[in-house]
Amino acid sequence: MNAGAYGGEIKDVLISSTYLNENYELVEIKNEDHEFKYRDSIFSKKDWIIIESKFKVQYGNKEEIENKRNENMNSRIEKQPLDKPNAGSTFKRGEDFITAKVIDEVGLKGYKIGGAMVSEKHAGFIVNYDNASAKDILDLIEYVKKRVKEEKNKDLQLEVLIIGD
Numbered sequence: 036m037n038a039g040a041y042g043g044e045i046k047d048v049l050i051s052s053t054y055l056n057e058n059y060e061l062v063e064i065k066n067e068d069h070e071f072k073y074r075d076s077i078f079s080k081k082d083w084i085i086i087e088s089k090f091k092v093q094y095g096n097k098e099e100i101e102n103k104r105n106e107n108m109n110s111r112i113e114k115q116p117l118d119k120p121n122a123g124s125t126f127k128r129g130e131d132f133i134t135a136k137v138i139d140e141v142g143l144k145g146y147k148i149g150g151a152m153v154s155e156k157h158a159g160f161i162v163n164y165d166n167a168s169a170k171d172i173l174d175l176i177e178y179v180k181k182r183v184k185e186e187k188n189k190d191l192q193l194e195v196l197i198i199g200d
């Protein structure tokens with residue numbers, strides 16, 4: 036899904052992937068054949084199984100790398116609700132708007148359905164604060180989408196992948 040954060044994405048460091056296709060053949064593709072987009076790649080549309088990927092990382096100063104890593108980790112701890120179970124950003128970044136900001140502006144930070152809650156720390160995350168059922172989470176997602184559409188006329192796209200009913 037071309038994960039990314041703090042200005043980097045998997046597409047920036049990946050050289051190639053080898054996958055098993057629907058005919059049980061091993062196929063190797065280069066970076067440019069992955070059809071990388073924002074949080075998306077060819078593997079989102081196919082039932083292929085990646086067996087291995089090759090990455091090229093840059094050499095650098097160990098201390099600088101550790102400092103950068105700690106900085107990013109501290110920023111996550113500060114801004115994301117890592118203390119409660121969640122699946123990461125529920126919604127994708129908007130093309131012309133900041134998703135968490137519009138959800139916050141319609142007053143949904145801390146809004147709850149059953150055991151699911153729009154995080155009070157980061158409105159882009161839906162957290163399981165008290166034994167939430169899948170239905171609680173799905174209902175809350177729909178409610179957030181509806182309110183943002185009604186009040187901001189923006190369409191939220193899911194970043195999480197919903198499996199099953």
Ligand SMILES: Cc1cc2nc3c(=O)[nH]c(=O)nc-3n(C[C@H](O)[C@H](O)[C@H](O)COP(=O)(O)OP(=O)(O)OC[C@H]3O[C@@H](n4cnc5c(N)ncnc54)[C@H](O)[C@@H]3O)c2cc1C
Pocket residue numbers: 036037038039040074078083084085086115117121122123124196
């Ligand atoms: C607290 C938190 C913060 C996060 N922050 C970020 C962030 O800043 N940026 C960001 O981009 N994402 C973020 N995420 C999302 C995270 O990147 C994705 O959840 C990640 O891709 C999940 O990988 P996984 O292997 O754990 O999950 P999985 O559920 O195992 O896999 C994710 C998808 O890949 C498929 N898949 C898994 N293995 C293979 C394989 N071998 N071949 C083909 N397909 C496969 C699965 O079918 C599924 O569709 C965050 C998530 C959490 C929980």
